Amino acid sequence: MSDSNKPLFSRPVLAAIMLFCTLAIWLLNLTAPGKKLATPSIETWTTTSGIPVIWLKQEQWQESDKLEIRFTFRAATTNTPLIQTTLALLMSDSLPLSTASINQRLTPLAASASSYYDHERQSIGITLSSDPQYLVPTLSLLNNWLTAPEFKHRTFENWQRQQQNNPQIQHQLEEILFFDNTQPQRESDNVTISLQDVSNYYQHLTTSATAIYIIGDMSAEAKMAIQNAINTISQDYRLSNETVDNIQHAPLSATIQQQEGELWQTRSALALTPITSVEDWISLQIWGADLVATLNQQPHIDFAQLTLILSPQNPWAWWSIQYGNNINTDLPTDDAMRFINAKSLIFVEEVPSINHPKTFKMLLDNFKQQLEQQSLSPTWWSNIATQVTNQNGPLTLEKFATDYQEAINNFSIEEYKTTLKTLLKPSSYQEIQVYQ
Known part of the structure; x- marks a missing residue:
């Protein structure tokens, strides 16, 4: 064999090189930064009535016609059933001279309406298309609807009867947590x-506005049409000058x-401590996922559900647990099947994802995967804008x-453990036990 045909490296050397390359690739993967999440950009302006407008967009939305608009308010009241009733009637047949609900009228225009409220803030949301054939009639309909809604007696009476038969658990828990820990229902509910x-x-609401959010991509023509529309809709809006004092929650569970x-x-x-950073938000997401997963794995529990209400000054969490027909605490004692007292999960020292690094890693990895998909959704960013961040607080949408x-x-x-210790307020814990 001539020198030109000889292999450049002997087999042992080739094997060593291949092993080295494999290790190098593994090391690079190990030390590489996490997958890049969608990075939005933000543009701001104010309406003619002085209400801040925040427009969030990202490259991934340039081929999409989906837009989200959120009108946000801070109309404080301790009467949360009144907030619920007002927004429910608004979402019903509140268009003048119409018996159809607002969403029945918006559906043919590829649009829909929604609302959100907690005890500190409220929002009215619109999902719509930026396609001109849908956008122009949608904006005209919204102007007729939001500037002068008509609340009808028949719809109001039907709603009242429905609520008497199905009282809101959230309102009941909110009352005993923040106002009265001795009565299961507050007097004002009656x-x-x-x-x-x-x-x-x-x-x-209209005199307690905080901001208007626009989430999605839009052409220059669509932007001008929306600017004109929200200027008209918000012409009588005024910025909220209300503050919600920190409420003293019940001193003892x-x-x-x-x-x-x-x-x-x-x-x-x-009760929770107000969140001031993204790390606070991440901690509560992982804790919440851990709480629900841990409870749902219990043989004596049919299912558990959790809601985080991250209001600016008095955030709180509430959850309900539905039990099976037979509650048996004489369960196997191994860690996988041991009986969990639901109340124990409000103490940082008892949280499984604090005590078991593998559990923490699994929950964090799952959360990262979810975030990669969620951050591509305009609706998700709209919920972050109206239910997590606060334009007048330390954690803004920007x-x-x-x-x-x-x-x-x-x-x-x-960081999770340190943050969670500051966020959870175990002494505030309130529980209603329902027997039958």
């Missing part, structure tokens, strides 16, 4: 809400028992968009 109260509260017999359901509430990539890439179990 005070009749009138149609005039609803009309007055809607007017209160308490349990309220309703009826007697077999334990059928528990409803729990826990700060969230800037920080969330680095925060999720660098999040550790040590």
Whole structure:
């Protein structure tokens, strides 16, 4: 064999090189930064009436015609049933001279309406198309609807009857957590809400605006049409000058028992510290996922559900647990099947994802995967804008968009533990036990 035909390296050397390359690739994968999340950009302006407008967009949406608009308010009241009633009637047949609900009217235009409220803030949301054939009639309809809604007696009476038969668990828990830990229902829940109260509260909303959010991509023509529309809709809006004082939650945890017999359901509430960073938000997401997963793995529990209400000054969490027919605490004692007291999960030292690094890593990895998909959704960003961030607080939508990539890439179990200790308020825990 001539020198030109000889292999460049001997087999042992080739094997060593291949092993080295494999190790190098593995090391690069190990040390590479996390997958890049969608990075939005933000543009701001104000309406002619002085309401801030925040437009969030990203490259991935340039081929999509989906837009989200959110009108946000801070019309404080301790009467959360009044907020609920007003927004429910608004979402019903509140168009003048119409018996159809707003969504029945919007559906042919590839649009829909929604609302959100907690005890500190409220929002009216519109999902719509930026396609001119849909956009122009949608904006015209929204102008007729939001500038002068008509709350009808028949719809109001039907709603009142429905609520008497299905009272909101959230309102009940909110009351005992923040106002009265001795009564399962507050006295104001029994005070009749009138149609005039609803009309007055809607007017209160319009004078308590905080911002208008636009999420999605839009052409210059669409942007001009939307600017003109929201200027018209918000012409009588005024910026909110209300502040919600930090509420003293119940100083000691308490349990309220309703009826007697077999334990059928528990409803729990826990006050939280206001979130000020993306890391705070991540911590609560992982804790919440851990709480629900841990409870749902219990043989004596049919299912558990959790809601985080991240209002600016008085955030809280509430969850309900539905029990099976037979509650048996004589379960196997191994870690996988041991009986979990639901209340124990409000104490950082008892949280599985704090005590078991593998559990933490699994929850964090799952969360990262979800975030990669969620961050591509305009609806998800709209919910972050209206239910997580606060334009007048330390965690604004702009700060969230800037920080969330680095925060999720660098999040550790040590930071999780430290943050969770400041967020959870175990002494505030309230529980309602329902027997049947």
